Amino acid sequence: MRLRRFRGKRPIAWLPVRTSRGRWLLVRLARAALAAWGIASLVFVVSRLLPGGPEQFALDGAGEKWGGASAGHVAQMQQAARQSFRHRLGLDEPIFYVTRSPAPAGWHWHGRHNQYHRWVVQLLHGGLGQSYRDGQPVGAALGRALAYTLPLTGSAAVLATGLALYLALYLAGAPGGRGRALVRTLLGGLQTMPLFLLALLLLLLLANPDGLNLVPAGQVPNAATSSLSQVLSYWGPRSLLPLLSLVLAVLPSLALPLAAALHHELGTDYATTARAKGLPISRILRRHALPNALIPLLTTLTELLPSLVAGTVVVEVVFALPGSGRLLAQAAATHDYPVVVAGVLLTALVRLLGLLLADVLYFTLDPRLRPLA
Amino acid sequence: MRALFKARRPVAYWLAISWLALIAGLGLLGPSLPLPYSSSTADLLAIATPPSAPHYLGTDALGRDVLAGLVAGARRLVSISLPATFLAAALGAVLGGAAGFWGNTRLRLPVAAAGGLLAAGWWALALPGQLLALLLALGSSLWLSLLLWQKTPRRQPTIALPVDSLVLGAGTLLGAVPRLIMLVALAAGPPFTTYQLLGLLVVVAWPEPARLVRAEMLRVRVQPFIEAAWASGLPPGRIWWHHALPAASQSLRSLVPLSLAGLIGLESSLAFLGIGQAPDAVSWGSLLAAARQEPSAWWVAAVPGLALLLTLLALQQVATAAKNR
Numbered sequence A: 001m002r003l004r005r006f007r008g009k010r011p012i013a014w015l016p017v018r019t020s021r022g023r024w025l026l027v028r029l030a031r032a033a034l035a036a037w038g039i040a041s042l043v044f045v046v047s048r049l050l051p052g053g054p055e056q057f058a059l060d061g062a063g064e065k066w067g068g069a070s071a072g073h074v075a076q077m078q079q080a081a082r083q084s085f086r087h088r089l090g091l092d093e094p095i096f097y098v099t100r101s102p103a104p105a106g107w108h109w110h111g112r113h114n115q116y117h118r119w120v121v122q123l124l125h126g127g128l129g130q131s132y133r134d135g136q137p138v139g140a141a142l143g144r145a146l147a148y149t150l151p152l153t154g155s156a157a158v159l160a161t162g163l164a165l166y167l168a169l170y171l172a173g174a175p176g177g178r179g180r181a182l183v184r185t186l187l188g189g190l191q192t193m194p195l196f197l198l199a200l201l202l203l204l205l206l207a208n209p210d211g212l213n214l215v216p217a218g219q220v221p222n223a224a225t226s227s228l229s230q231v232l233s234y235w236g237p238r239s240l241l242p243l244l245s246l247v248l249a250v251l252p253s254l255a256l257p258l259a260a261a262l263h264h265e266l267g268t269d270y271a272t273t274a275r276a277k278g279l280p281i282s283r284i285l286r287r288h289a290l291p292n293a294l295i296p297l298l299t300t301l302t303e304l305l306p307s308l309v310a311g312t313v314v315v316e317v318v319f320a321l322p323g324s325g326r327l328l329a330q331a332a333a334t335h336d337y338p339v340v341v342a343g344v345l346l347t348a349l350v351r352l353l354g355l356l357l358a359d360v361l362y363f364t365l366d367p368r369l370r371p372l373a
Numbered sequence B: 001m002r003a004l005f006k007a008r009r010p011v012a013y014w015l016a017i018s019w020l021a022l023i024a025g026l027g028l029l030g031p032s033l034p035l036p037y038s039s040s041t042a043d044l045l046a047i048a049t050p051p052s053a054p055h056y057l058g059t060d061a062l063g064r065d066v067l068a069g070l071v072a073g074a075r076r077l078v079s080i081s082l083p084a085t086f087l088a089a090a091l092g093a094v095l096g097g098a099a100g101f102w103g104n105t106r107l108r109l110p111v112a113a114a115g116g117l118l119a120a121g122w123w124a125l126a127l128p129g130q131l132l133a134l135l136l137a138l139g140s141s142l143w144l145s146l147l148l149w150q151k152t153p154r155r156q157p158t159i160a161l162p163v164d165s166l167v168l169g170a171g172t173l174l175g176a177v178p179r180l181i182m183l184v185a186l187a188a189g190p191p192f193t194t195y196q197l198l199g200l201l202v203v204v205a206w207p208e209p210a211r212l213v214r215a216e217m218l219r220v221r222v223q224p225f226i227e228a229a230w231a232s233g234l235p236p237g238r239i240w241w242h243h244a245l246p247a248a249s250q251s252l253r254s255l256v257p258l259s260l261a262g263l264i265g266l267e268s269s270l271a272f273l274g275i276g277q278a279p280d281a282v283s284w285g286s287l288l289a290a291a292r293q294e295p296s297a298w299w300v301a302a303v304p305g306l307a308l309l310l311t312l313l314a315l316q317q318v319a320t321a322a323k324n325r
Helices: A023-048 A054-066 A071-088 A113-124 A138-173 A177-191 A195-206 A228-238 A242-267 A269-276 A283-317 A324-333 A337-365 B004-006 B013-030 B066-102 B111-126 B131-149 B163-174 B181-188 B194-205 B207-220 B224-231 B236-273 B284-293 B298-324
Strands: A098-101 A106-107 B108-110 B158-160
Touching: A023 A337, A023 B163, A023 B181, A023 B224, A071 B158, A138 A177, A138 A283, A138 A324, A138 A337, A138 B207, A177 A242, A177 B298, A195 A283, A195 B236, A195 B284, A195 B298, A228 A242, A242 A283, A242 A337, A242 B224, A283 A324, A283 A337, A283 B181, A283 B236, A324 A337, A324 B181, A337 B181, B013 B066, B066 B111, B066 B163, B066 B194, B066 B207, B066 B236, B066 B284, B066 B298, B163 B207, B163 B298, B181 B194, B181 B236, B194 B236, B207 B236, B224 B236, B236 B284, B236 B298
Parallel strands: none
Antiparallel strands: A098 A106, B108 B158
């Protein structure tokens, strides 16, 4: 590398070569956390700046109640109802620390009496606010929904990773063959297919009352009274297709890069040596090539968890599961901003978790990366 | 043109190109096609009828013509996803190219220009109505600073504009949540207009080309022909725009079809979820959502689903061909 065009006075101190890798990863995590907070704040402010707030939605059907009154009176009463609605939700306060108002024109400093400050303070105390729609705490609703979503995404992540390992080892096992070409083509096709199309296809093919129906009818079990086996026997078959669509949706992005990495590792000198010693190809793949090929895959794993969470939005709507994805979609459809912001925050946190997990795995798999201290 | 035909392409490539041309033609000519029904009006006498004479591809559970919906969806594709992809690629190339070329320290503006920028910003914050004047001030001060850059004597104080950090930071911020979640969250307000949806798609899509072009630019920047351009005394802006950026943008050729496929998938997902959509807007996604109301009407799901899948596969084929060239 030539240094002639390098004019900066400061040596590039933040590059990983200069500091220990551990500190660099910490910086990376901090940056991701900052981005998570930033994006949640952005969604918070933008959603409250949009015209036609929640009171519009809530009061749309309220006009009929005042059918007897004159038009002017109705408008006055609607205005009053809107005001009290906004006051109840705290929407009549300024949005941010500084806002710009038309009269008196210019920028105004509001101090701590603004919606954003309230939200941050509430968040630091562990509260996510209350839903506009039913007044319930958002945290509790999200917790109930996560009871369905966490098992779904967790098992999808584990299944997809396992299946991707198996498929990649199979694909890298031999150069050609009709079966491998078929698997490759199918994976390529799956990669382009949007998740909603895949889920809809599975729904219409496998859970169709007029055709093949894998999902038996049954009573929704009451969480308080029914036993664990009842709950499992009800939700087990119902989460089969969502699980399948999630796994199939993320499988190509895991399996294809891993297969390429394995193929690359097989061309290196140590793999040639291992073959010259007479080791079978399956053993070389598993014991020698796989550990090295897994390291670039960890970056993909970081994106696996957030993409699964995004997938639940689609899958839970298609298969009518009462999870956090459907909660988010419903909240977006009904202008329920606190739930929407909480969903964004949750997704960003999941991504942070994925980053953390990938970093821990990096250190476990590759001793060269461990910090010296 | 001759080079295009001389290159040996597989049959699949030409099939993909013809399918995409068909969809684009349907989308462009959509309003002037002699269709018997419009996409948004319901024929209540024919609810969920299988493909037959007046409704050539059948109707859905609300009595809307599937063929008309297919054409309306193609039109939406051509009018939203396609321009959004090209705008995002252009924006990403310019921002990523600037980030890779100048880095954090090399774009040094004279303090005078920075003062002008600050003043313009201040003025704009106080008077947002004067957007045109702001743009003029920004543009002229940038241009002036680029013009003066090489001629500034060493002594004159300059400040560095951290382009790289700004671009990467914006990309990180937008990448903090998946694109679908981001769009769903921002759609919580009133339904999007066409331009708002287009703008939002551009906003969520630009970091990907920007990252690619930035990486390419880091490689291109140290190539001998750029060194030669510096040595011949060309102004930096000219080197960047005329020599470095075209070379670094070559890699976008295989990314753009994939990026278009991604945006089509994203836009259809939003339409399928019915979030942020005007009630009468018809697209392939909303047609597919209607298929759930009447599971026995296979044609409502099969026609738009197949069209969507074929379009995405065709785009993948084109991207592969562009990469292997």
